[in-house]
Amino acid sequence: xxxxxxxxxxxxxxxxxxxxxxxxxxxxxxxAFAVLRKQSLLGDTMSHxxxxxxxxxxxxxxxxxxxxxxIGAMIAGLLGTLLMGVITSQTRIKQDxxxxxxxxxxxxxxxxxxxxxxxxxxxxxxxxxKFLFGQAAATxxxxxxxxxxxxxxxxxxIGLFWKEFKLISFDAQYAKTLxxxxxxxxxxxxxxxxxxxxxGLQMVGVVLMSAMIVAPGVAARQWTQRLGVMVVLxxxxxxxxxxxxxxxxxxxxxxxxxPVIVLCITAIVMVSLLFAPxxxxxxxxxxxxxxxxxxxxxxxxxxxxxxxxxxxxAYKP
Amino acid sequence: xxxxxxxxxxxxxxxxxxxxxxxxxxxxxRVALMSDAISHTVLFGIVIGFxxxxxxxxxxxxxxxxxxxxLTVSLTELLLKTRRVHEDAAIGLVFPAxxxxxxxxxxxxxxxxxxxxxxxxxxxxxxxxxxxxxxxxASLPRGVVIMVIILAINLVLLAVFYKELKLAxxxxxxxxxxGFAPALIHYGLMTSVSVTVVGAFDHVGSILVIxxxxxPPAAAYLLTDKLGRMLLYxxxxxxxxxxxxxxxARALNVNISGAMASIVGLLFLAALLFAPxxxxxxxxxxxxxxxxxxxxxxxxxxxxxxENTPDExxxxxxxxxxxxxxxxxxxxxxxxxxxxxxxxxxQETDRxxxxxKGRARGLTLLAR
Numbered sequence: 001x002x003x004x005x006x007x008x009x010x011x012x013x014x015x016x017x018x019x020x021x022x023x024x025x026x027x028x029x030x031x032a033f034a035v036l037r038k039q040s041l042l043g044d045t046m047s048h049x050x051x052x053x054x055x056x057x058x059x060x061x062x063x064x065x066x067x068x069x070x071i072g073a074m075i076a077g078l079l080g081t082l083l084m085g086v087i088t089s090q091t092r093i094k095q096d097x098x099x100x101x102x103x104x105x106x107x108x109x110x111x112x113x114x115x116x117x118x119x120x121x122x123x124x125x126x127x128x129x130k131f132l133f134g135q136a137a138a139t140x141x142x143x144x145x146x147x148x149x150x151x152x153x154x155x156x157x158i159g160l161f162w163k164e165f166k167l168i169s170f171d172a173q174y175a176k177t178l179x180x181x182x183x184x185x186x187x188x189x190x191x192x193x194x195x196x197x198x199x200g201l202q203m204v205g206v207v208l209m210s211a212m213i214v215a216p217g218v219a220a221r222q223w224t225q226r227l228g229v230m231v232v233l234x235x236x237x238x239x240x241x242x243x244x245x246x247x248x249x250x251x252x253x254x255x256x257x258x259p260v261i262v263l264c265i266t267a268i269v270m271v272s273l274l275f276a277p278x279x280x281x282x283x284x285x286x287x288x289x290x291x292x293x294x295x296x297x298x299x300x301x302x303x304x305x306x307x308x309x310x311x312x313x314a315y316k317p
Numbered sequence: 318x319x320x321x322x323x324x325x326x327x328x329x330x331x332x333x334x335x336x337x338x339x340x341x342x343x344x345x346x347r348v349a350l351m352s353d354a355i356s357h358t359v360l361f362g363i364v365i366g367f368x369x370x371x372x373x374x375x376x377x378x379x380x381x382x383x384x385x386x387x388l389t390v391s392l393t394e395l396l397l398k399t400r401r402v403h404e405d406a407a408i409g410l411v412f413p414a415x416x417x418x419x420x421x422x423x424x425x426x427x428x429x430x431x432x433x434x435x436x437x438x439x440x441x442x443x444x445x446x447x448x449x450x451x452x453x454x455a456s457l458p459r460g461v462v463i464m465v466i467i468l469a470i471n472l473v474l475l476a477v478f479y480k481e482l483k484l485a486x487x488x489x490x491x492x493x494x495x496g497f498a499p500a501l502i503h504y505g506l507m508t509s510v511s512v513t514v515v516g517a518f519d520h521v522g523s524i525l526v527i528x529x530x531x532x533p534p535a536a537a538y539l540l541t542d543k544l545g546r547m548l549l550y551x552x553x554x555x556x557x558x559x560x561x562x563x564x565x566a567r568a569l570n571v572n573i574s575g576a577m578a579s580i581v582g583l584l585f586l587a588a589l590l591f592a593p594x595x596x597x598x599x600x601x602x603x604x605x606x607x608x609x610x611x612x613x614x615x616x617x618x619x620x621x622x623x624e625n626t627p628d629e630x631x632x633x634x635x636x637x638x639x640x641x642x643x644x645x646x647x648x649x650x651x652x653x654x655x656x657x658x659x660x661x662x663x664q665e666t667d668r669x670x671x672x673x674k675g676r677a678r679g680l681t682l683l684a685r
Contacts, residue, residue: 035403035406038403038405038406039405040403040405040406040408040409041350041405041406041408041409043409044350044353044409048524086597087589090597090600091539091589091595091597092538092539092595093344093535093538093539094344094347094349096347096348096349096350096405097343097344097347097349097531097534097535097538098535099349099350100349100350100352100353100527100530100531100532100535101528101531101532101535101582101585103353103527104353104524104525104527104528104531104532104578105528105532105578105579105581105582105585106582107524107578108524108525108528108574108575108576108577108578108579108581108582109575109578109579109582110575111524111572111574111575111578112566112569112571112572112575112576112578112579113571113575114572114575115571115572115575116569116570116571119570119571207357207413207416208413208416208417210409210413211409211410211413211414211417213409214406214409214410214413215409215410215413217406218401218402218406218410221401222401254424254425255421255424255425256420256421256424258417258420259416259417259418259420259421260417260421262413262414262416262417263414263417263418263421266410266413266414266417269410273396273399273401273402279401281399281401
């Protein structure tokens with residue numbers, strides 16, 4: 001059967017592909033902002049910090065419905081960001097250490113809670129594990145719908161606050177002088193990143209979700225100097241990696257989806273770094289070699305010091 | 318306590334101490350998140366090592382894992398050198414990619430051996446006593462032997478290169494000018510981090526390795542300004558979390574690594590709140606005191622300026638202060654009481670008079 005009929009007809013593959021598509025678009029869009037604001041590892045921290053929220057939401061509701069778990073994850077992720085802000089602004093501990101502490105302690109606490117839940121009698125907790133490592137194949141239609149709705153809301157919010165986000169990404173100081181509430185905008189954009197992380201968590205898992213908040217933005221940045229183009233490109237790259245990864249892993253037996261998606265987006269980043277017009281490393285190397293050649297040529301033809309005086313206007317630096 | 322309980326705690330304490338030592342330098346050099354990256358990529362090294370050696374118990378695996386750690390650092394620096402990627406983005410690109418390759422190789426080739434991803438992230442300390450080796454006729458848990466060796470390596474490296482590490486950490490420019498190679502020190506530290514991570518994560522999982530490497534030094538950083546003390550406090554906090562976490566895990570029947578990470582988090586929170594001078598509470602008290610002292614000084618200046626002027630009676634009265642300086646009545650009364658308790662002013666109903674001592678103080682403040 002050819003692959004397109006399979007996508008349309010096979011229930012599991014269709015859900016996985018659609019889920020990966022949503023994940024790619026949402027995380028790609030937000031990664032553009034995360035990369036510009038030099039908050040790339042925020043996704044890493046958030047995805048780990050979300051775990052205790054997921055488990056507590058499960059303990060409270062006693063069911064594995066996607067929405068409450070996502071809300072729990074969001075609350076825990078935001079709490080982690082908030083604490084990180086307190087640590088870095090009130091003490092001399094730097095951003096990297098604050099992230100390390102929040103990430104490992106929240107996640108460790110989540111693991112302790114999770115192990116407690118799993119040792120309780122009952123089978124409802126089966127599947128909570130997929131928040132750790134992601135389990136794309138277990139994506140069901142309601143998961144895809146939840147992801148699409150939450151992700152869609154995040155995209156709409158970005159559209160509404162486009163001008164503000166643009167300004168705080170490039171020149172937060174200027175935004176402040178204009179009287180924009182940058183504190184609140186900061187929290188808003190962080191919330192959106194948390195949403196993107198949470199949306200992807202159950203598909204690709206904690207560790208690999210961090211790549212989806214970094215890689216599409218880095219790749220897109222190489223191709224353009226305009227924010228609008230960058231955001232669109234980042235979401236396209238994210239979507240392409242998501243769908244390709246999902247298809248490869250459902251075509252080949254026993255290949256986990258998350259890692260394949262990550263390798264796809266890594267390949268896109270490498271191509272972008274090397275071959276993007278203007279910023280590509282390869283073109284840069286060509287340009288440098290050419291400049292070196294022309295400089296040497298010119299030096300060869302130029303008169304030696306102490307020789308005949310240069311004709312007027314001959315020297316062009 | 319049974320022998321296996323003691324052994325588990327011993328392994329945990331050794332892991333904690335071994336992690337905290339290089340962790341201090343990660344925190345001070347602002348590369349804490351390299352521990353996050355390395356703790357994931359050593360899996361890549363172990364997988365490659367396993368493919369070459371075909372033996373999961375072979376000690377040479379440590380060399381492969383450490384190599385993966387160094388590879389992570391070099392790839393990150395390579396990306397940084399292109400000047401197209403910011404530092405945290407570079408870290409975030411490298412380790413998920415290597416980790417993904419490792420996970421794919423594992424699921425493709427050895428689904429059945431002890432190399433599953435859960436064990437890597439979580440670790441299972443409870444199994445430590447079952448894996449034993451005989452050394453000099455005594456049967457010891459393998460974890461104890463390995464962690465003693467790694468801790469000893471870290472201590473020796475620390476003792477030998479203490480001066481160099483200290484200088485390179487606090488004044489990289491001077492260290493470079495004096496001829497210490499900063500890159501060599503950086504890679505040396507990262508190799509030591511990698512070796513420690515490999516030894517440790519087998520028992521406690523990669524997440525607790527990060528927790529033990531970063532949180533105790535970060536807490537100790539709030540407690541002292543001296544490098545030697547920071548190292549000592551870090552080791553003490555880490556070991557306390559390891560032992561405390563073990564008992565918490567037993568009491569609540571939860572995962573040991575998770576419990577240890579939670580305890581280390583609580584200890585960090587305690588330091589964050591209660592550290593003398595740098596803690597949040599100490600800081601807010603300092604801020605309050607500063608505010609109070611400033612208010613008293615402002616009061617003295619005001620009284621000194623208006624003393625012996627025609628409208629002294631009106632100016633130097635409590636209601637007028639509340640009005641002119643826009644003070645809250647309660648705050649104004651407290652300030653007056655504070656100034657009076659210092660013996661700087663005397664209060665007759667609403668009228669405020671400077672004492673000789675208060676006048677002298679007011680004049681010095683005005684002369685500043």
